[in-house]
Amino acid sequence: GQNIDQPTEMTATEGAIVQINCTYQTSGFNGLFWYQQHAGEAPTFLSYNVLDGLEEKGRFSSFLSRSKGYSYLLLKELQMKDSASYLCAVVDSNYQLIWGAGTKLIIKP
């Protein structure tokens, strides 16, 4: 079966750094997305990785290792507005998005 694992909830302090991990087992791989979703709102695109390595975009970076079936989202200089759920999603061999359950990130002052 297809499976995406990410922690259910994480807590971090304002101004700090947090890493949200995602491991996956899917039938084929055509890329991995990270989305941010605030409560009551639709997901918004953060990053896309299809090759191994680190993609940096401002305070957010995303890493992928295809051989390990592993990705992480790194958030630096955390702000209160970063409190949200972070969803990992993998594009499988049929170009379908397989979604993780999401990681709820709580930022404390």
Added chain:
Amino acid sequence: GAVVSQHPSRVICKSGTSVKIECRSLDFQATTMFWYRQFPKQSLMLMATSNEGSKATYEQGVEKDKFLINHASLTLSTLTVTSAHPEDSSFYICSARGDTDYNEQFFGPGTRLTVL
């Protein structure tokens, strides 16, 4: 670019009535649109994949006669919840696949459905 709108944003209806939700890609043509449902504190659950001009493909456990999907044009897909019941109350989100190389899905803002 790549904006998706959804209407209405909120709807409250009585049990037994039908509700139609529209999803539009405003500045691109979307050959494929997706309908998701999300219950509180849970992740997105794909209900169906809709291709323009053909019948939608429903995920296992989703009743196609209850959740009618029409994708008549490259910019519009509709989801009709027929004979709604309180357990259908949820956050319904559509997305449209863009023409980027990496199949990014662009999400609408969602529709909060409450069935009394």
